Amino acid sequence: MGLRILLIVNLHKANASRLMHDIQSILETKGHSIYLCPFEGKPEIFPNGGYDIAFTLGGDGTVLYASRCLAPLSIPIFPINIGTLGFIAAVHPEQWEQVFDQWLNGTVSVSKRLMLAVELWREGDLLDTRYCLNDAVISASGIAKIIRLDVRTGSADLGPFRADGLIIATPTGSTAYSVAAGGPILDPELEAIIINPICPFTLSNRPMVIPAHEQVIVEVEREQRSNVLLTVDGQEVIQLKEGDKIIMQRASFLASIIASDRKVFYKVLRTKLNWSGGPDA
Structure with a gap:
C-alpha cells in the first residue's frame, strides 16, 4: 500500500x-x-x-x-x-x-530531537504558544541596545540579566545562534536546555546548561529603553511588551528526523x- x-x-x-x-x-x-x-x-x-x-x-x-x-x-x-x-x-x-x-x-x-514549547503570557493570560527546534531569542529591536530581563528556572532564581538579549536553545540549536554567541556545543540527542546571554553587561553572566525537565521563565522588566522581540527559530517574530512573561519548556513531542x-x-x-x-x- x-x-x-x-x-x-x-x-x-x-x-x-x-x-x-x-x-x-x-x-x-x-x-x-x-x-x-x-x-x-x-x-x-x-x-x-x-x-x-x-x-x-x-x-x-x-x-x-x-x-x-x-x-x-x-x-x-x-x-x-x-x-x-x-x-x-x-x-x-x-x-x-x-x-x-x-x-x-x-x-x-531516525534521530529524535528535543523541541521547546514557548508560551507568551500577558497580564495573567496565555496569548500564544509556539514551538522551536533550534532556539527562542529575546532581544532588543534596535542595534546593540541593552534590555533588562528577569530570569529563573522552575527551581531557582537566576536574577536580573542586563544584555543585548537572551538565547534559550535546544541541543540541536547549540550549533546555531547560540554557538556564535559563545555557547557550548551539545550532542544533538541530549535532553538539556541552554541559557545563553547575548553580550551581557555583567561579564559573570555566562552560558548555562540545565536539565530538559526544567522550565525557563523570562519576564520583561518595566521601563525598557528599546522595544523587545521574541524570535522563534529565527523565523517567527513576536513583539513583546513590558511585563510579558515567556515560559519555555520541553515540548510534549520530539522531532523525528531521518x-x-x-x-x-x-x-x-x-x-x-x-x-x-x-x-x-
Missing part, C-alpha cells in the same frame, strides 16, 4: 523545482500519493491532511519550519539538503532514493570547525 508523502520545497534553492518534480514522478511510479508544498520566502499555507512522511527540499531552515508544523503530528521528516552544508539536512539529492528505501526497510537511523543522527552531526562539526585531528592541528 502506498504512502501519503508531503514534499515541502524551498523554491529559492537552485534546482529545487526540478528535483521536486523528479521525486514526485519516481514516488508516484512506486504507488505513493504525493502532496506538494512549494514556497518562496516565508511559507504562508500548510496543506491539511495526514501524512506518513514529509520530505524537505532545502537547507536546515526548511527543516526547522517543517519540524514546527509536523513534530506535533508525529510525522517524520526526510531532509534532502540542497542548501549549504547543514547540521540537520543530511540526505544528498543523489542518494535520496537509496536512503528512502532504507527507511522503508527500517535500516536507517538519516540525521549523531554520526552525521559530528562529521559536519569536524568539517565546519576544521578539526583536522592530525599532526598539523
Whole structure:
C-alpha cells in the first residue's frame, strides 16, 4: 500500500523545482500519493491532511519550519539538503532514493530531537504558544541596545540579566545562534536546555546548561529603553511588551528526523570547525 508523502520545497534553492518534480514522478511510479508544498520566502499555507512522511527540499531552515508544523503530528521528516552544508539536512539529492528505501526497510537511523514549547503570557493570560527546534531569542529591536530581563528556572532564581538579549536553545540549536554567541556545543540527542546571554553587561553572566525537565521563565522588566522581540527559530517574530512573561519548556513531542543522527552531526562539526585531528592541528 502506498504512502501519503508531503514534499515541502524551498523554491529559492537552485534546482529545487526540478528535483521536486523528479521525486514526485519516481514516488508516484512506486504507488505513493504525493502532496506538494512549494514556497518562496516565508511559507504562508500548510496543506491539511495526514501524512506518513514529509520530505524537505532545502537547507536546515526548511527543516526547522517543517519540524514546527509536523513534530506535533508525529510525522517524520526526510531532509534532502540542497542548501549549504547543514547540521540537520543530511540526505544528498543523489542518494535520496537509496536512503528512502532504507527507511522503508527500517535500516536507517531516525534521530529524535528535543523541541521547546514557548508560551507568551500577558497580564495573567496565555496569548500564544509556539514551538522551536533550534532556539527562542529575546532581544532588543534596535542595534546593540541593552534590555533588562528577569530570569529563573522552575527551581531557582537566576536574577536580573542586563544584555543585548537572551538565547534559550535546544541541543540541536547549540550549533546555531547560540554557538556564535559563545555557547557550548551539545550532542544533538541530549535532553538539556541552554541559557545563553547575548553580550551581557555583567561579564559573570555566562552560558548555562540545565536539565530538559526544567522550565525557563523570562519576564520583561518595566521601563525598557528599546522595544523587545521574541524570535522563534529565527523565523517567527513576536513583539513583546513590558511585563510579558515567556515560559519555555520541553515540548510534549520530539522531532523525528531521518538519516540525521549523531554520526552525521559530528562529521559536519569536524568539517565546519576544521578539526583536522592530525599532526598539523
